[in-house]
Amino acid sequence: MQEVESLMERGVCEGVFPGGVLLVARGNEELFFKAVGVANLYTGIPVGRSTVFDLASLTKPLATTLAVMRLITEKKIDLSAPLARNLPELAEARKSEITWRHLLCHTSGLPAYRPFYRRLLNLAEADRNAEMRRLLIAEPLLHEAGSKTVYSDVGFLLLQSAVEVVAGMPLDRFVMETIYGPRLAGDLFFIRHRDKNCPERLYAATERCPARGVLNGIVHDENAFALGGVGGHAGLFGTVDGVYRLLRQLMAEHAGNASSYWFGRAIVSHFFSKPADAERAVGFDVPSPEGSSSGRYFDRHQTVGHLGFTGTSFWMELGEGISVILLTNRIHPSRLNERIKLFRPALHDAVIRCVKSMDRKIL
Numbered sequence: 001m002q003e004v005e006s007l008m009e010r011g012v013c014e015g016v017f018p019g020g021v022l023l024v025a026r027g028n029e030e031l032f033f034k035a036v037g038v039a040n041l042y043t044g045i046p047v048g049r050s051t052v053f054d055l056a057s058l059t060k061p062l063a064t065t066l067a068v069m070r071l072i073t074e075k076k077i078d079l080s081a082p083l084a085r086n087l088p089e090l091a092e093a094r095k096s097e098i099t100w101r102h103l104l105c106h107t108s109g110l111p112a113y114r115p116f117y118r119r120l121l122n123l124a125e126a127d128r129n130a131e132m133r134r135l136l137i138a139e140p141l142l143h144e145a146g147s148k149t150v151y152s153d154v155g156f157l158l159l160q161s162a163v164e165v166v167a168g169m170p171l172d173r174f175v176m177e178t179i180y181g182p183r184l185a186g187d188l189f190f191i192r193h194r195d196k197n198c199p200e201r202l203y204a205a206t207e208r209c210p211a212r213g214v215l216n217g218i219v220h221d222e223n224a225f226a227l228g229g230v231g232g233h234a235g236l237f238g239t240v241d242g243v244y245r246l247l248r249q250l251m252a253e254h255a256g257n258a259s260s261y262w263f264g265r266a267i268v269s270h271f272f273s274k275p276a277d278a279e280r281a282v283g284f285d286v287p288s289p290e291g292s293s294s295g296r297y298f299d300r301h302q303t304v305g306h307l308g309f310t311g312t313s314f315w316m317e318l319g320e321g322i323s324v325i326l327l328t329n330r331i332h333p334s335r336l337n338e339r340i341k342l343f344r345p346a347l348h349d350a351v352i353r354c355v356k357s358m359d360r361k362i363l
Helices: 002-013 056-073 100-104 125-138 153-167 171-183 222-226 240-255 265-271 340-362
Strands: 019-026 029-037 188-190 236-238 303-308 312-317 322-328
Touching: 002 019, 002 029, 002 340, 019 240, 019 340, 029 340, 056 100, 056 153, 056 171, 056 236, 056 240, 056 265, 056 303, 056 312, 100 153, 125 153, 153 171, 171 188, 188 240, 236 240, 240 265, 240 312, 240 322, 322 340
Parallel strands: none
Antiparallel strands: 019 029, 019 322, 188 236, 303 312, 312 322
16 A cells, blocks of 8 residues: 555645544455654644544534434434424424434535534523524524435534434433443543543644634534534544444444444444435435545445544445545644645545555455
8 A cells, every 4th residue: 555655644745634544444354554744733743543533524424323323223213203203393493394314314404504603602501502402493494304405514413402302311421321332432432621531642633723722632613612512513532443443333234244233234224325315325425426535436326424624534335345534633723724625535546546456466
């Protein structure tokens, strides 16, 4: 994987990101790992395998979506059911048609983003969750539910509220207790601002914020920050090994060869599928027809993954069992750095070329 290794090193030299890690695997076999650069430009501490990254929107598939899958296994919800069964206020706000599936597929009709934090930060922390729920209920729909795909942080914030009502506990606690447990402890977790039990780890710094300083072990996303560090759309932190172990479990369940099942083959396969009336899988993304960050060589009919704003991503080709995890701190020290948009597809193309080359040599 000389070409891939060179690309990762160039990513640092050319300012794509200060530091990052790449893990390539097929099933249970790790094919390649590389760590480059620094976790923090101001301390010069190098990135390593145990570096913890702000996973940003990887929270959507790896926490909130899995929480919904858990509730399904517990027979507490139905994806096709209106969310208003659990949040009656939605019916009163003329949102009775929105289902769990609409939110997971980003077809709810809700907007992509709203800066709710501007209002929330003026309130006492104890009052913010209730105010967020009120704002989400009141948020006007841009279009009819099910009629259009609009990638939406707002939709996953609403999912968070619904999950917490059904589960009877905060999203982070539900995920930690019923999914991650001791298997992933210390490698995938949320960080609440006032949590004294926060793991003491090496964190990859993100943005240098005028109000909050250099963010290190503090969630970057402003809406998640205003909620104390936990959002349905952002807030998850993790290492490359934590992400890999979780993806490996999901792929094994999808293939029907897991040693034990967390959700079941049918549920995982359903969430990895793209409904006919949607552009995304259920809680996961799929490669776009053109210009995908996954590059040109992943089979887009058998691939799911997701991107994170901080410079994180994962893609899984289900047929071949190939997973590629890239975690970087590309927004350190500024979110204006967008060089990763060109870097990601080039890197993924190089990875798949190398994997195919390895296969030919084995044959």
